[in-house]
Each structure stands twice: as C-alpha cells, then as structure tokens.
Amino acid sequence: MNETALRPVNLQIRINGDGNYKDPISPFPYVYINDALSQNILYYCYEMLRTVEELAKLCGVPAYYIEDCLKNLIYREAMSETSKGKYRTQFIIYSDKVNEYSEKAKCIFTPVIESFVSSMKALENDINDLGIYTAGKPDEELMYLYGIMALEYLSEKYNPVRWIERPVRYDGCCWSYYAHLMTGNKYPVRGLGREVSLNSVSRGSYKHISYHFGGFAYRQMMFDNEINVCEDIFHKKEITDLDLAASLIENGFVVREKDGKLVVLTPAFTKTQYE
Known part of the structure; x- marks a missing residue:
C-alpha cells in the first residue's frame, strides 16, 4: 500500500450552472461522486494521468473497486479516459494556494x-x-x-470575465463541477454562492434567490411549487396546498401569526423595484 492511502484527501465538490434538483428525489449531481474513494481518485487524476493500477496503490484499495468507481465517474462526466487505460479529472480543483490568494x-x-x-x-x-x-x-x-x-x-x-456557457450534461441540464481541496489550514474556502429558482415553469412570475457566504450555514433555496405558495400569500389568495405551506413554515420561509395569517419571511421585490 502506498503511504498516500493513509492520508485520504477531502474535496468540497459543487456545481455551477442550471438544473432542477431537490434531495432526496433528485439530488445535486455532485452527490453521486462525493464518496471518499471518488474524491481520492478525482484528486490523484487531476494533475497527472493515472492508470487503474496506480490508483489502487495510491488509494490503498483493490483494483476492482477503482474500476467500478471509474465507471460511475465517467458516466457522471467527472472523469474521462484520455488515452487507453489512463484517466483524468474533468473539472478544476482549487488548492490551498487559491484560498491563500483569496x-x-x-x-x-x-x-x-x-x-x-x-x-x-x-x-x-x-x-x-x-x-x-x-x-x-x-x-x-x-x-x-x-x-x-x-x-x-x-x-x-x-467585470471583464464573462459568464461561460455550461455544456449539456448527462441529465439534460447545463452545469459544470468544481471543487476545493479541504486541508483544515489557516486558509479556508471563502466564497459567495448564488442559487436561483423560478416558478415561471409551473404558473407564476416570481423567482427566489439564495445567497451563500463561505463560513456561514447553508440556506437552501425554495423550489417552484413552494414559490407558488408564497405568491398566493402575497396576493392574498386561498392556500390550497396545506402540506407545502406546513413545509415552508417548518423551514422558516413562512410564519403563521396568532390570527392565523400566513406571512412570508423573505424580502420581495416587484419587477419595477428590482430593476
């Protein structure tokens, strides 16, 4: 066994782009490549092409485990076989140097x-x-x-750096992976994330934007059917989906006041105000 097998790496893998995901029915794509073995394979194949045998030594597991994991990584478009029997990671992994610079x-x-x-x-x-x-x-x-x-x-x-169009992936959505190497040193990942969900597909004209700051607890975005309930509350319509309303209350997006009135706890803009 290679000594690197005793020091497994820890990657924080995420995506940017568009998609329709919600745990546990339709989890984000990175969930499928987030196990420990996948993370190690992705790391070791980032800067160098690796064979199954090399990965088995580096990760300290039998080759058939590596082969099974590679099949999934290739299907999930996180890995490619660039030449016969040699594999390379297909997305950027930010190192401590990037975190230190930031x-x-x-x-x-x-x-x-x-x-x-x-x-x-x-x-x-x-x-x-x-x-x-x-x-x-x-x-x-x-x-x-x-x-x-x-x-x-x-x-x-x-900003001179413009948004890059993401390719259509295996699930029909447009997105790309990225990852940060987590080492627990004095330069943690500091970043700003943004998730947007729209209810225009289902029936409405609202969107929910959720901002994420590095070092703060993750706050999930609302999904289209949940936004529908909030839209009905704004327009003082009868709420017919009581289960969804209860879920919104449980997750802190809506509160029921003493008089029974439902109130949305997220600031909202009209189109004119937003522009």
Missing part, C-alpha cells in the same frame, strides 16, 4: 471600503423609499442584501 487579496479593497459602506447606506435609504416588502428584516440585514445586489450589478457591468 484571503490575502482582500486588502485591495481597503482604500475604497469606507466610501463603499457610505454608498451602501445611501442606497439603503433610497431603496426604502421604494416601499419594497422587507419581511420585517432589520436594517442591518437589509444592508447586506442591498449590498450584495449592488455588487452583482457592478460585476455584470464592469
């Missing part, structure tokens, strides 16, 4: 941070005049929300 690069914002905060406070005052539905959130939380929305706008307008 942590140290924060200092570039120091000269503008005070003016940015002042601008965000002025933006908050202007937005409050629009009369948006704030869901009773305190000003501090709303400033975070408005700030990230402003950064999204600035990125779309000024």
